[in-house]
Amino acid sequence: xxxxxxxxxxxxxxxxxxxxxxxxxxxxxxxxxxxxxxxxxxxxxxxxxxxxxxxxxxxxxxxxxxxxxxxxxxxxxxxxxxxxxxxxxxxxxxxxxxxxxxxxxxxxxxxxxxxxxxxxxxxxxxxxxxxxxxxxxxxxxxxxxxxxxxxxxxxxxxxxxxxxxxxxxxxxxxxxxxxxxxxxxxxxxxxxxxxxxxxxxxxxxxxxxxxxxxxxxxxxxxxxxxxxxxxxxxxxxxxxxxxxxxxxxxxxxxxxxxxxxxxxxxxxxxxxxxxxxxxxxxxxxxxxxxxxxxxxxxxxxxxxxxxxxxxxxxx
Ligand SMILES: [Zn+2]
Numbered sequence: 001x002x003x004x005x006x007x008x009x010x011x012x013x014x015x016x017x018x019x020x021x022x023x024x025x026x027x028x029x030x031x032x033x034x035x036x037x038x039x040x041x042x043x044x045x046x047x048x049x050x051x052x053x054x055x056x057x058x059x060x061x062x063x064x065x066x067x068x069x070x071x072x073x074x075x076x077x078x079x080x081x082x083x084x085x086x087x088x089x090x091x092x093x094x095x096x097x098x099x100x101x102x103x104x105x106x107x108x109x110x111x112x113x114x115x116x117x118x119x120x121x122x123x124x125x126x127x128x129x130x131x132x133x134x135x136x137x138x139x140x141x142x143x144x145x146x147x148x149x150x151x152x153x154x155x156x157x158x159x160x161x162x163x164x165x166x167x168x169x170x171x172x173x174x175x176x177x178x179x180x181x182x183x184x185x186x187x188x189x190x191x192x193x194x195x196x197x198x199x200x201x202x203x204x205x206x207x208x209x210x211x212x213x214x215x216x217x218x219x220x221x222x223x224x225x226x227x228x229x230x231x232x233x234x235x236x237x238x239x240x241x242x243x244x245x246x247x248x249x250x251x252x253x254x255x256x257x258x259x260x261x262x263x264x265x266x267x268x269x270x271x272x273x274x275x276x277x278x279x280x281x282x283x284x285x286x287x288x289x290x291x292x293x294x295x296x297x298x299x300x301x302x303x304x305x306x307x308x309x310x311x312x313x314x315x
Pocket of ligand 1: 294298300306309
């Protein structure tokens with residue numbers, strides 16, 4: 001008992017000294033300094049614990065429960081915090097430590113936080129992949145009269161359905177890892193926490209194909225497959241075109257041509273559809289295919305729109 005008391009007393013003294021030092025320098029403890037810095041980033045009311053562990057909190061710019069924010073105080077003089085969704089990272093010091101020592105502590109703390117975050121992410125992805133396989137196995141074939149398919153005038157092409165959701169299977173390294181849910185109103189959402197980057201769907205079969213297309217959305221891919229009879233990969237969004245293109249190029253024999261079928265986001269600033277498709281095509285040396293619009297059409301932006309537009313006009 002005596003030893004413990006002595007130890008606690010020593011710790012208490014050290015703590016008091018360090019606080020005294022801080023007060024003398026700039027009137028703050030690391031908890032106060034970190035609290036002020038977090039407040040400047042919109043986060044208030046956290047009970048900050050300078051215990052060397054990594055703590056997570058909700059960032060102010062996203063819905064509650066996002067846990068995008070993190071902080072760690074590797075010592076009583078240094079704190080590091082950041083936000084995973086923006087990648088930003090900040091170091092706070094009380095001035096009690098030299099800059100190089102504080103920077104080294106901050107670097108190590110960030111490294112630890114990132115490793116913990118990666119482990120959490122991988123665990124969640126494995127959990128979601130399991131859910132995707134379970135849903136896929138228990139879902140029935142998609143109803144051709146599903147409102148989304150009727151609106152788009154497309155066949156289900158191997159989609160499955162769970163309640164009112166169409167399910168697009170998404171693969172990574174040949175494994176089903178996620179599902180895109182398409183709701184009757186056309187809203188699309190992958191399963192929570194699943195792998196997203198480099199993940200893709202497929203309409204048709206890659207085996208023995210001489211040419212493969214890569215498109216953004218499922219409907220665009222389906223319209224292209226219907227019109228051209230070639231397998232079409234579904235990358236889901238413009239940002240995913242490049243990682244999907246790279247992976248597909250690595251996987252397919254050299255003599256199989258890959259073409260990026262771009263969305264023409266002509267009403268969106270910077271035209272992300274064409275910009276990202278060109279970028280992806282450049283990285284793998286592929287061609288880009290762009291939709292041709294009717295002269296008097298001010299609505300269509302992708303191959304699915306054009307196909308539908310032509311069907312509606314009876315062309
Ligand atoms: Zn049109």
